[in-house]
Amino acid sequence: MTLFKKSALALSLSVGLALSCVVQAESIAIIHATVHTATEQGVLTDATVVIEDGTIVAINPASPTADTVIDAKGAILTPGFIASMNDLGLVEIGAVASSRDAYEKEADVIFDPSLAYNPKASTVPLARKGGITRNVVSSGGGEGIFAGQTFTVDLSGDWDSILAANTGLVVALGAKEEGSRAAGMQQLIHKLEDAKKAQAKKSKAKKTADDDSDVPSREDDIINAVLAGEKPLIIAVDRASDILHLIKLKQDLSIDLVLVNAADAVLVADKLAQANIPVVIDSMRNLPESFDSLHNSLENAGKLAKAGVKVAIALPGDSHGIYALRFSAGNAVANGMNYEDALASVTANVADIFHLDSGRIAVGKPADLVLWSGDPFEFSSKVQKMWIAGEEQSTDSRQDKLRDRYLQKTAMPEAYSR
Amino acid sequence: MAKLMPSLVAVALSTAIAGCSPAEQQDPKITINANPYPSTYQILPNSTTLLKNAIVLTGTGERIDDADVLIKDGKISAVGQQLSAEGAVVVDAKGKWITPGIIDVHSHLGVYPSPNAESHNDGNEMTNPVTAEVWAEHRVWPQDPGFNRAREGGITTLQILPGSANLIGGRGVTLKNVPATTMQAMKFPAAPYGLKMACGENPKSLYGSRNELPMTRMGNMAGYRTAFIQATEYKRAWDKYDADYAAGKNPVAPKRDLMKDTLKGVLEGDILIHNHCYKAEEMAMMIDLGKEFGYHAGTFHHAVEAYKIADLLAENGNCAAMWPDWWGFKLEAYDMVLENVAMVDAVKNSCAVVHSDSGVTIQRLNQETAKIMNNANDNGFDLKAEHVIGWITANAAKSLGISDKTGSLEKGKNADVVVWNTNPFSVYAQAEQVFIDGAKVYDRQDPTYQAQSDFMLGQQ
Numbered sequence: 001m002t003l004f005k006k007s008a009l010a011l012s013l014s015v016g017l018a019l020s021c022v023v024q025a026e027s028i029a030i031i032h033a034t035v036h037t038a039t040e041q042g043v044l045t046d047a048t049v050v051i052e053d054g055t056i057v058a059i060n061p062a063s064p065t066a067d068t069v070i071d072a073k074g075a076i077l078t079p080g081f082i083a084s085m086n087d088l089g090l091v092e093i094g095a096v097a098s099s100r101d102a103y104e105k106e107a108d109v110i111f112d113p114s115l116a117y118n119p120k121a122s123t124v125p126l127a128r129k130g131g132i133t134r135n136v137v138s139s140g141g142g143e144g145i146f147a148g149q150t151f152t153v154d155l156s157g158d159w160d161s162i163l164a165a166n167t168g169l170v171v172a173l174g175a176k177e178e179g180s181r182a183a184g185m186q187q188l189i190h191k192l193e194d195a196k197k198a199q200a201k202k203s204k205a206k207k208t209a210d211d212d213s214d215v216p217s218r219e220d221d222i223i224n225a226v227l228a229g230e231k232p233l234i235i236a237v238d239r240a241s242d243i244l245h246l247i248k249l250k251q252d253l254s255i256d257l258v259l260v261n262a263a264d265a266v267l268v269a270d271k272l273a274q275a276n277i278p279v280v281i282d283s284m285r286n287l288p289e290s291f292d293s294l295h296n297s298l299e300n301a302g303k304l305a306k307a308g309v310k311v312a313i314a315l316p317g318d319s320h321g322i323y324a325l326r327f328s329a330g331n332a333v334a335n336g337m338n339y340e341d342a343l344a345s346v347t348a349n350v351a352d353i354f355h356l357d358s359g360r361i362a363v364g365k366p367a368d369l370v371l372w373s374g375d376p377f378e379f380s381s382k383v384q385k386m387w388i389a390g391e392e393q394s395t396d397s398r399q400d401k402l403r404d405r406y407l408q409k410t411a412m413p414e415a416y417s418r
Numbered sequence: 419m420a421k422l423m424p425s426l427v428a429v430a431l432s433t434a435i436a437g438c439s440p441a442e443q444q445d446p447k448i449t450i451n452a453n454p455y456p457s458t459y460q461i462l463p464n465s466t467t468l469l470k471n472a473i474v475l476t477g478t479g480e481r482i483d484d485a486d487v488l489i490k491d492g493k494i495s496a497v498g499q500q501l502s503a504e505g506a507v508v509v510d511a512k513g514k515w516i517t518p519g520i521i522d523v524h525s526h527l528g529v530y531p532s533p534n535a536e537s538h539n540d541g542n543e544m545t546n547p548v549t550a551e552v553w554a555e556h557r558v559w560p561q562d563p564g565f566n567r568a569r570e571g572g573i574t575t576l577q578i579l580p581g582s583a584n585l586i587g588g589r590g591v592t593l594k595n596v597p598a599t600t601m602q603a604m605k606f607p608a609a610p611y612g613l614k615m616a617c618g619e620n621p622k623s624l625y626g627s628r629n630e631l632p633m634t635r636m637g638n639m640a641g642y643r644t645a646f647i648q649a650t651e652y653k654r655a656w657d658k659y660d661a662d663y664a665a666g667k668n669p670v671a672p673k674r675d676l677m678k679d680t681l682k683g684v685l686e687g688d689i690l691i692h693n694h695c696y697k698a699e700e701m702a703m704m705i706d707l708g709k710e711f712g713y714h715a716g717t718f719h720h721a722v723e724a725y726k727i728a729d730l731l732a733e734n735g736n737c738a739a740m741w742p743d744w745w746g747f748k749l750e751a752y753d754m755v756l757e758n759v760a761m762v763d764a765v766k767n768s769c770a771v772v773h774s775d776s777g778v779t780i781q782r783l784n785q786e787t788a789k790i791m792n793n794a795n796d797n798g799f800d801l802k803a804e805h806v807i808g809w810i811t812a813n814a815a816k817s818l819g820i821s822d823k824t825g826s827l828e829k830g831k832n833a834d835v836v837v838w839n840t841n842p843f844s845v846y847a848q849a850e851q852v853f854i855d856g857a858k859v860y861d862r863q864d865p866t867y868q869a870q871s872d873f874m875l876g877q878q
Contacts, residue, residue, distance in 0.1 A: 001853070091746075092712055092746070093745040093747070093749050093752060095619065095746065095747060095748040095749065096748075096749055115740065122746075123746065163711060172437060216606055285778075286567060286778075286781075287532040287563065287564055287567060287777050287778065288532050288533050288563055288874065288877075289532055289533055289534050289875070290533045290534060290535075291533055293533075294533075294874070294877045318746075318747065319744060320744075320745055320746035320747065321744070322742065323743075324789075327789075327845055329787065330845030330846065331785075331845060331846075333780075333846065334845060334846040334847070334848060377845050378790075378844065378845050378846075379785065379788035379789055379791075379792045379843060379844070379845055380792050380843075380844075382792070397753045399754060399756055400755075400797075402753055402755050403725070403755040403756070403757050403761070403797065406725050406726055406755075406761065407761065414726075
């Protein structure tokens with residue numbers, strides 16, 4: 001059994017490599033496109049985008065040359081959408097314990113869920129149907145406040161689709177099943193403050209004794225990277241009183257703080273904008289699910305953006321439905337968000353918040369692109385073509401195969417059709 | 419002699435009666451009150467209203483452009499072009515779309531309300547796999563803020579069901595989505611009760627983990643059958659009592675059993691089955707179970723695999739209530755296809771319904787329907803707005819047994835109406851005005867028609 005699995009894996013790997021070699025070599029020009037750049041350039045009409053070796057190499061060049069020319073006929077080209085803070089590739093079926101790796105009781109600062117990522121999960125092709133080309137994966141947390149670290153994947157489903165591991169430290173604060181929320185907040189503040197003190201002490205000691213025998217622990221490395229602002233500290237929290245403590249924490253320590261969920265963010269939107277703290281929200285959340293989230297509203301995404309807060313729209317948690325991310329953006333528009341803000345909230349803003357190099361159509365950016373049949377936020381539109389790092393992707397999924405099998409009418413049982 | 423007289427008389431009397439009329443004194447007839455918690459619903463203040471020049475989807479498959487809808491005395495009075503009515507409140511609906519009020523056949527608003535809290539978890543009586551004796555209406559919290567959010571999404575009627583932990587979870591209740599302080603004031607008059615049943619993983623995993631029946635899907639079937647055997651005997655006892663009484667005898671009424679009262683109502687066709695059941699092979703089994711005991715298997719909810727047995731469902735007159743895209747949270751929800759509803763719908767005499775089971779998506783059943791229509795049309799179907807609106811109106815009303823009252827814009831039906839700012843199957847669609855029985859219950863532009871629950875009032 002073990003042998004069989006290994007050889008099957010090796011075969012897929014070699015096929016994948018062969019394909020990517022062929023495709024990588026060619027250049028593609030997409031002409032006559034309506035390009036939503038998600039940059040200051042805004043929307044370019046009748047534009048040309050040239051990609052080569054996985055990168056956007058030219059926009060509206062004088063004389064485009066490419067191996068393949070695709071006439072978009074005015075269709076909309078956007079950056080590939082970026083989903084975030086979900087368990088993509090960590091869970092096949094929520095209720096099947098042996099198929100899930102998102103929750104870890106003992107998750108801590110160093111917990112690295114990327115080691116459990118399965119690029120062949122059946123959730124990945126379905127997500128591509130939504131024009132999603134990258135994803136920031138988070139664990140589902142554990143018993144403590146630390147939920148380990150995020151990692152970034154592309155949605156090619158290839159074996160090498162993890163782009164970066166250990167990219168941000170995730171913390172869950174706020175209401176608890178048992179005990180006081182104060183304990184969690186205190187634990188986080190102390191962890192950071194104590195590490196800061198230890199750094200100061202150490203640098204003083206070094207000056208006097210030049211003692212470098214003290215190797216920092218794995219946890220110290222991560223906390224120090226957070227303190228240096230190199231690694232975002234991503235905090236899931238809802239209530240405004242908690243958010244205010246975190247704003248102060250950011251001001252005191254100059255960390256790169258990101259809020260997730262943040263139902264009450266709208267109450268302190270000006271403060272968040274001033275402190276340059278971005279918010280990752282589920283724009284469809286509008287029920288007072290708990291006493292921490294009495295201010296959920298369909299209008300929150302738009303209100304935060306108007307207040308100057310950098311907003312990313314996400315479907316946090318379960319990843320089976322993340323293909324619908326674009327509809328969340330559309331609903332945000334329907335409830336007051338500016339269209340280009342909404343587009344940025346699933347592209348450029350997500351990239352900025354999680355330190356990705358994608359999310360924009362600009363020269364030098366990875367060619368993560370989606371050509372749409374219409375307005376990307378509308379139900380009536382679909383992905384016409386999509387590329388991840390210049391490589392064209394299929395949106396076919398297991399769901400399509402099941403549909404086709406049962407739409408066929410043959411004399412033999414469905415099991416005989418592919 | 420004198421002492422003997424009365425008994426002689428009695429004997430004579432009884433002999434006489436045995437021949438042609440009652441032989442013994444009858445005790446008062448025992449009957450079970452079928453409606454002990456009656457609706458007190460009152461139509462809210464309303465006036466004759468004429469909605470002008472809209473695109474109207476009637477719910478019966480028709481689309482009429484530049485059409486008017488006339489609402490009078492709480493009913494649809496006319497749908498057509500160039501209507502007029504003296505004294506009517508006229509609403510200029512040019513560029514707007516009008517549909518029947520949206521109906522959700524599967525909601526837990528009020529029984530699992532917001533905020534989510536231990537004290538609010540009243541949807542599953544998880545103390546026995548068969549709890550046909552519990553009624554969802556006995557725990558509907560009318561102040562659940564979710565009712566208001568749902569109304570803002572065009573929901574005018576909804577069925578509140580118990581959860582799916584049990585094989586037979588209890589009675590569901592159909593409500594009109596009006597703000598009220600009691601359940602009775604929301605209760606849809608003369609709507610039949612539903613009975614929640616559940617197949618598959620939920621009952622077997624819950625009771626199996628306690629080392630109780632059911633631990634397996636075999637145990638699930640054994641559990642339903644045992645319950646319906648008991649119900650059949652109970653019904654037979656009552657039928658005999660009724661027959662004997664009618665024949666002039668003075669039978670002793672069977673001992674009342676609340677659980678079996680409900681199952682007897684199912685056997686008599688008064689209570690409609692609403693069966694949480696994902697998988698094709700299990701739905702097929704539940705159809706046969708109904709035949710075994712002489713009741714109709716009703717509507718299958720969460721029917722993720724309905725597309726595999728679309729013909730069987732239509733042949734047996736079963737509605738299937740489905741999501742567009744929920745899957746993967748359980749193994750029994752693994753074989754989702756985005757075109758499921760369209761594939762069920764494509765069969766003659768089908769009854770495809772889109773449901774929510776969610777306080778979030780109940781607010782956008784129009785969008786849930788749009789997902790399906792567009793995915794299907796991308797894959798060989800040719801579905802139109804005027805057809806698919808039926809999945810969340812007319813077909814839903816049929817599933818709930820209220821299609822003679824609501825679910826379409828036909829003359830004489832309850833004036834449950836939604837005015838949309840645009841095509842309701844656009845992501846940018848908003849319900850602008852909502853009417854229940856001709857009374858305006860929501861207006862997106864007018865805060866005086868925007869209800870807020872007691873719970874949300876004054877929160878800061």
